Amino acid sequence: MNAKTPIADSVPEGFRQDAKGRLVPEDQIKEVDKLRDEFVLSIVDRACELRDELRDFKGDVFSEIEAFVETSAQEYDVQIGGKKGNVQLTSFDGQYKVIRAIQEHITFDERLQAAKGLIDECLKEWTADARPEIATIVQDAFRVDSAGNIRTGQVLGLRRLNIQDPRWLRAMDAIADAVQVTGSKSYVRVYKRDENGRYLPISLNIADV
Known part of the structure:
Protein backbone atom coordinates (compact mmCIF):
# COMPACT_ATOMS: atom_id res chain seq x y z
CA MET A 1 0.00 0.00 0.00
CA LYS A 83 -24.65 -13.07 19.80
CA LYS A 84 -21.29 -14.67 20.45
CA GLY A 85 -19.63 -13.95 23.78
CA ASN A 86 -16.18 -14.25 25.29
CA VAL A 87 -14.23 -17.44 24.60
CA GLN A 88 -11.02 -18.76 26.15
CA LEU A 89 -9.03 -21.48 24.38
CA THR A 90 -5.92 -23.14 25.84
CA SER A 91 -3.31 -25.29 24.14
CA PHE A 92 -3.09 -28.96 25.18
CA ASP A 93 0.12 -28.38 27.16
CA GLY A 94 -1.30 -25.27 28.83
CA GLN A 95 1.52 -23.08 27.56
CA TYR A 96 -0.62 -20.85 25.39
CA LYS A 97 -4.01 -19.24 25.70
CA VAL A 98 -6.17 -17.36 23.20
CA ILE A 99 -9.04 -15.17 24.37
CA ARG A 100 -11.78 -13.64 22.27
CA ALA A 101 -13.25 -10.78 24.27
CA ILE A 102 -16.23 -8.62 23.37
CA GLN A 103 -16.48 -5.42 25.37
CA GLU A 104 -19.81 -3.64 25.29
CA HIS A 105 -20.08 0.12 25.59
CA ILE A 106 -22.82 0.88 28.10
CA THR A 107 -24.63 4.14 28.81
CA PHE A 108 -27.66 4.99 30.92
CA ASP A 109 -30.88 6.68 29.84
CA GLU A 110 -33.05 9.09 31.89
CA ARG A 111 -34.19 6.31 34.23
CA LEU A 112 -30.84 6.56 35.99
CA GLN A 113 -32.05 9.85 37.49
CA ALA A 114 -35.11 8.06 38.89
CA ALA A 115 -32.79 5.49 40.46
CA LYS A 116 -30.65 8.21 42.00
CA GLY A 117 -33.74 9.91 43.42
CA LEU A 118 -34.82 6.69 45.15
CA ILE A 119 -31.30 6.12 46.45
CA ASP A 120 -31.13 9.68 47.79
CA GLU A 121 -34.34 9.03 49.75
CA CYS A 122 -32.70 5.98 51.31
CA LEU A 123 -29.52 7.88 52.15
CA LYS A 124 -31.36 10.68 53.93
CA GLU A 125 -32.91 8.15 56.25
CA TRP A 126 -29.86 5.89 56.64
CA THR A 127 -27.37 8.63 57.38
CA ALA A 128 -29.51 9.54 60.37
CA ASP A 129 -28.85 6.01 61.61
CA ALA A 130 -25.05 6.37 61.34
CA ARG A 131 -24.44 4.47 58.10
CA PRO A 132 -22.02 6.92 56.40
CA GLU A 133 -20.05 4.16 54.67
CA ILE A 134 -23.05 3.33 52.46
CA ALA A 135 -23.49 7.01 51.61
CA THR A 136 -19.84 7.26 50.60
CA ILE A 137 -20.07 4.21 48.33
CA VAL A 138 -23.21 5.46 46.62
CA GLN A 139 -22.08 9.05 46.19
CA ASP A 140 -18.76 7.87 44.76
CA ALA A 141 -20.59 5.64 42.25
CA PHE A 142 -22.45 8.62 40.80
CA ARG A 143 -19.37 10.78 40.40
CA VAL A 144 -18.42 11.42 36.76
CA ASP A 145 -15.01 10.68 35.27
CA SER A 146 -12.59 13.25 33.87
CA ALA A 147 -14.58 13.37 30.60
CA GLY A 148 -17.84 14.08 32.44
CA ASN A 149 -19.29 10.60 31.92
CA ILE A 150 -21.01 8.41 34.49
CA ARG A 151 -18.71 5.54 35.48
CA THR A 152 -20.84 2.57 34.49
CA GLY A 153 -18.85 0.00 36.43
CA GLN A 154 -19.36 1.79 39.75
CA VAL A 155 -23.08 2.32 39.16
CA LEU A 156 -23.68 -1.29 38.17
CA GLY A 157 -21.64 -2.37 41.20
CA LEU A 158 -24.35 -0.95 43.47
CA ARG A 159 -26.54 -3.89 42.48
CA ARG A 160 -24.17 -6.22 44.33
CA LEU A 161 -24.91 -4.57 47.68
CA ASN A 162 -27.16 -6.75 49.83
CA ILE A 163 -29.78 -4.14 50.74
CA GLN A 164 -33.43 -5.15 51.00
CA ASP A 165 -35.10 -1.77 51.44
CA PRO A 166 -37.99 -1.66 48.90
CA ARG A 167 -36.90 1.77 47.65
CA TRP A 168 -33.37 0.49 47.11
CA LEU A 169 -34.67 -2.55 45.22
CA ARG A 170 -36.80 -0.28 42.99
CA ALA A 171 -33.72 1.85 42.38
CA MET A 172 -31.75 -1.24 41.32
CA ASP A 173 -34.57 -2.16 38.93
CA ALA A 174 -34.44 1.36 37.49
CA ILE A 175 -30.67 1.06 36.98
CA ALA A 176 -31.14 -2.26 35.17
CA ASP A 177 -33.84 -0.73 32.95
CA ALA A 178 -31.70 2.35 32.26
CA VAL A 179 -28.82 0.34 30.77
CA GLN A 180 -28.37 0.96 27.06
CA VAL A 181 -25.79 -0.94 25.01
CA THR A 182 -24.62 1.57 22.40
CA GLY A 183 -21.89 -0.48 20.77
CA SER A 184 -19.21 -3.07 21.28
CA LYS A 185 -15.56 -3.72 20.50
CA SER A 186 -14.03 -7.11 19.85
CA TYR A 187 -10.55 -8.14 20.88
CA VAL A 188 -8.23 -11.10 20.41
CA ARG A 189 -5.59 -11.59 23.08
CA VAL A 190 -2.86 -14.22 22.96
CA TYR A 191 -0.89 -15.32 26.04
CA LYS A 192 2.14 -17.48 26.83
CA ARG A 193 2.74 -19.00 30.27
CA ASP A 194 6.06 -18.13 31.92
CA GLU A 195 8.18 -20.25 34.26
CA ASN A 196 6.12 -19.07 37.25
CA GLY A 197 2.83 -20.18 35.69
CA ARG A 198 1.63 -16.68 34.87
CA TYR A 199 0.06 -15.99 31.49
CA LEU A 200 1.76 -13.01 29.89
CA PRO A 201 0.37 -11.35 26.76
CA ILE A 202 2.07 -11.77 23.42
CA SER A 203 1.87 -8.13 22.50
CA LEU A 204 0.71 -6.97 19.09
CA ASN A 205 1.12 -3.34 20.16
CA ILE A 206 4.14 -1.71 18.51
CA ALA A 207 4.88 0.24 21.70
CA ASP A 208 5.22 -2.97 23.74
CA VAL A 209 7.34 -5.20 21.50
Whole structure:
Protein backbone atom coordinates (compact mmCIF):
# COMPACT_ATOMS: atom_id res chain seq x y z
CA MET A 1 0.00 0.00 0.00
CA ASN A 2 1.64 3.20 -1.14
CA ALA A 3 1.71 6.08 1.33
CA LYS A 4 1.21 8.73 -1.34
CA THR A 5 -2.23 10.32 -1.45
CA PRO A 6 -4.24 11.01 -4.63
CA ILE A 7 -3.23 14.68 -4.29
CA ALA A 8 0.45 13.71 -4.22
CA ASP A 9 -0.05 11.43 -7.24
CA SER A 10 -1.47 14.37 -9.23
CA VAL A 11 1.62 16.54 -8.67
CA PRO A 12 3.32 17.31 -12.03
CA GLU A 13 6.56 15.53 -12.79
CA GLY A 14 9.59 17.44 -11.56
CA PHE A 15 7.70 18.97 -8.62
CA ARG A 16 6.86 18.07 -5.04
CA GLN A 17 4.04 19.45 -2.96
CA ASP A 18 5.05 20.97 0.36
CA ALA A 19 3.10 21.02 3.64
CA LYS A 20 1.27 24.21 2.60
CA GLY A 21 0.09 22.71 -0.69
CA ARG A 22 2.56 24.63 -2.83
CA LEU A 23 4.30 23.02 -5.81
CA VAL A 24 8.07 23.21 -5.43
CA PRO A 25 10.47 22.31 -8.29
CA GLU A 26 12.62 19.27 -7.47
CA ASP A 27 15.84 21.17 -8.25
CA GLN A 28 14.99 23.74 -5.56
CA ILE A 29 14.65 21.14 -2.81
CA LYS A 30 17.68 20.26 -0.72
CA GLU A 31 18.92 16.68 -1.01
CA VAL A 32 18.52 16.10 2.72
CA ASP A 33 14.84 17.17 2.46
CA LYS A 34 14.31 14.71 -0.41
CA LEU A 35 15.98 11.93 1.56
CA ARG A 36 13.86 12.70 4.62
CA ASP A 37 10.67 12.63 2.51
CA GLU A 38 11.55 9.28 0.95
CA PHE A 39 12.58 7.84 4.31
CA VAL A 40 9.33 8.87 6.02
CA LEU A 41 7.20 7.53 3.15
CA SER A 42 9.04 4.20 3.22
CA ILE A 43 8.25 3.79 6.93
CA VAL A 44 4.62 4.76 6.33
CA ASP A 45 4.35 2.17 3.54
CA ARG A 46 5.67 -0.57 5.82
CA ALA A 47 3.36 0.55 8.66
CA CYS A 48 0.35 0.40 6.31
CA GLU A 49 1.31 -3.10 5.22
CA LEU A 50 1.57 -4.24 8.84
CA ARG A 51 -1.76 -2.62 9.67
CA ASP A 52 -3.41 -4.47 6.79
CA GLU A 53 -1.82 -7.75 7.90
CA LEU A 54 -3.06 -7.24 11.47
CA ARG A 55 -6.55 -6.43 10.20
CA ASP A 56 -6.56 -9.61 8.12
CA PHE A 57 -5.16 -11.60 11.06
CA LYS A 58 -7.92 -10.33 13.36
CA GLY A 59 -10.63 -11.12 10.86
CA ASP A 60 -9.25 -14.62 10.21
CA VAL A 61 -8.86 -15.39 13.92
CA PHE A 62 -12.41 -14.31 14.74
CA SER A 63 -13.81 -16.42 11.93
CA GLU A 64 -11.72 -19.43 12.92
CA ILE A 65 -12.63 -19.15 16.61
CA GLU A 66 -16.32 -18.96 15.73
CA ALA A 67 -15.99 -22.00 13.48
CA PHE A 68 -14.12 -23.94 16.18
CA VAL A 69 -16.73 -23.12 18.84
CA GLU A 70 -19.48 -24.36 16.54
CA THR A 71 -17.50 -27.53 15.76
CA SER A 72 -16.96 -28.16 19.48
CA ALA A 73 -20.67 -27.66 20.19
CA GLN A 74 -21.62 -30.25 17.59
CA GLU A 75 -20.15 -32.91 19.87
CA TYR A 76 -23.15 -32.29 22.12
CA ASP A 77 -25.66 -31.83 19.30
CA VAL A 78 -26.07 -28.16 20.19
CA GLN A 79 -26.71 -25.40 17.69
CA ILE A 80 -25.23 -22.13 18.92
CA GLY A 81 -27.14 -19.04 17.86
CA GLY A 82 -27.40 -15.40 18.75
CA LYS A 83 -24.65 -13.07 19.80
CA LYS A 84 -21.29 -14.67 20.45
CA GLY A 85 -19.63 -13.95 23.78
CA ASN A 86 -16.18 -14.25 25.29
CA VAL A 87 -14.23 -17.44 24.60
CA GLN A 88 -11.02 -18.76 26.15
CA LEU A 89 -9.03 -21.48 24.38
CA THR A 90 -5.92 -23.14 25.84
CA SER A 91 -3.31 -25.29 24.14
CA PHE A 92 -3.09 -28.96 25.18
CA ASP A 93 0.12 -28.38 27.16
CA GLY A 94 -1.30 -25.27 28.83
CA GLN A 95 1.52 -23.08 27.56
CA TYR A 96 -0.62 -20.85 25.39
CA LYS A 97 -4.01 -19.24 25.70
CA VAL A 98 -6.17 -17.36 23.20
CA ILE A 99 -9.04 -15.17 24.37
CA ARG A 100 -11.78 -13.64 22.27
CA ALA A 101 -13.25 -10.78 24.27
CA ILE A 102 -16.23 -8.62 23.37
CA GLN A 103 -16.48 -5.42 25.37
CA GLU A 104 -19.81 -3.64 25.29
CA HIS A 105 -20.08 0.12 25.59
CA ILE A 106 -22.82 0.88 28.10
CA THR A 107 -24.63 4.14 28.81
CA PHE A 108 -27.66 4.99 30.92
CA ASP A 109 -30.88 6.68 29.84
CA GLU A 110 -33.05 9.09 31.89
CA ARG A 111 -34.19 6.31 34.23
CA LEU A 112 -30.84 6.56 35.99
CA GLN A 113 -32.05 9.85 37.49
CA ALA A 114 -35.11 8.06 38.89
CA ALA A 115 -32.79 5.49 40.46
CA LYS A 116 -30.65 8.21 42.00
CA GLY A 117 -33.74 9.91 43.42
CA LEU A 118 -34.82 6.69 45.15
CA ILE A 119 -31.30 6.12 46.45
CA ASP A 120 -31.13 9.68 47.79
CA GLU A 121 -34.34 9.03 49.75
CA CYS A 122 -32.70 5.98 51.31
CA LEU A 123 -29.52 7.88 52.15
CA LYS A 124 -31.36 10.68 53.93
CA GLU A 125 -32.91 8.15 56.25
CA TRP A 126 -29.86 5.89 56.64
CA THR A 127 -27.37 8.63 57.38
CA ALA A 128 -29.51 9.54 60.37
CA ASP A 129 -28.85 6.01 61.61
CA ALA A 130 -25.05 6.37 61.34
CA ARG A 131 -24.44 4.47 58.10
CA PRO A 132 -22.02 6.92 56.40
CA GLU A 133 -20.05 4.16 54.67
CA ILE A 134 -23.05 3.33 52.46
CA ALA A 135 -23.49 7.01 51.61
CA THR A 136 -19.84 7.26 50.60
CA ILE A 137 -20.07 4.21 48.33
CA VAL A 138 -23.21 5.46 46.62
CA GLN A 139 -22.08 9.05 46.19
CA ASP A 140 -18.76 7.87 44.76
CA ALA A 141 -20.59 5.64 42.25
CA PHE A 142 -22.45 8.62 40.80
CA ARG A 143 -19.37 10.78 40.40
CA VAL A 144 -18.42 11.42 36.76
CA ASP A 145 -15.01 10.68 35.27
CA SER A 146 -12.59 13.25 33.87
CA ALA A 147 -14.58 13.37 30.60
CA GLY A 148 -17.84 14.08 32.44
CA ASN A 149 -19.29 10.60 31.92
CA ILE A 150 -21.01 8.41 34.49
CA ARG A 151 -18.71 5.54 35.48
CA THR A 152 -20.84 2.57 34.49
CA GLY A 153 -18.85 0.00 36.43
CA GLN A 154 -19.36 1.79 39.75
CA VAL A 155 -23.08 2.32 39.16
CA LEU A 156 -23.68 -1.29 38.17
CA GLY A 157 -21.64 -2.37 41.20
CA LEU A 158 -24.35 -0.95 43.47
CA ARG A 159 -26.54 -3.89 42.48
CA ARG A 160 -24.17 -6.22 44.33
CA LEU A 161 -24.91 -4.57 47.68
CA ASN A 162 -27.16 -6.75 49.83
CA ILE A 163 -29.78 -4.14 50.74
CA GLN A 164 -33.43 -5.15 51.00
CA ASP A 165 -35.10 -1.77 51.44
CA PRO A 166 -37.99 -1.66 48.90
CA ARG A 167 -36.90 1.77 47.65
CA TRP A 168 -33.37 0.49 47.11
CA LEU A 169 -34.67 -2.55 45.22
CA ARG A 170 -36.80 -0.28 42.99
CA ALA A 171 -33.72 1.85 42.38
CA MET A 172 -31.75 -1.24 41.32
CA ASP A 173 -34.57 -2.16 38.93
CA ALA A 174 -34.44 1.36 37.49
CA ILE A 175 -30.67 1.06 36.98
CA ALA A 176 -31.14 -2.26 35.17
CA ASP A 177 -33.84 -0.73 32.95
CA ALA A 178 -31.70 2.35 32.26
CA VAL A 179 -28.82 0.34 30.77
CA GLN A 180 -28.37 0.96 27.06
CA VAL A 181 -25.79 -0.94 25.01
CA THR A 182 -24.62 1.57 22.40
CA GLY A 183 -21.89 -0.48 20.77
CA SER A 184 -19.21 -3.07 21.28
CA LYS A 185 -15.56 -3.72 20.50
CA SER A 186 -14.03 -7.11 19.85
CA TYR A 187 -10.55 -8.14 20.88
CA VAL A 188 -8.23 -11.10 20.41
CA ARG A 189 -5.59 -11.59 23.08
CA VAL A 190 -2.86 -14.22 22.96
CA TYR A 191 -0.89 -15.32 26.04
CA LYS A 192 2.14 -17.48 26.83
CA ARG A 193 2.74 -19.00 30.27
CA ASP A 194 6.06 -18.13 31.92
CA GLU A 195 8.18 -20.25 34.26
CA ASN A 196 6.12 -19.07 37.25
CA GLY A 197 2.83 -20.18 35.69
CA ARG A 198 1.63 -16.68 34.87
CA TYR A 199 0.06 -15.99 31.49
CA LEU A 200 1.76 -13.01 29.89
CA PRO A 201 0.37 -11.35 26.76
CA ILE A 202 2.07 -11.77 23.42
CA SER A 203 1.87 -8.13 22.50
CA LEU A 204 0.71 -6.97 19.09
CA ASN A 205 1.12 -3.34 20.16
CA ILE A 206 4.14 -1.71 18.51
CA ALA A 207 4.88 0.24 21.70
CA ASP A 208 5.22 -2.97 23.74
CA VAL A 209 7.34 -5.20 21.50
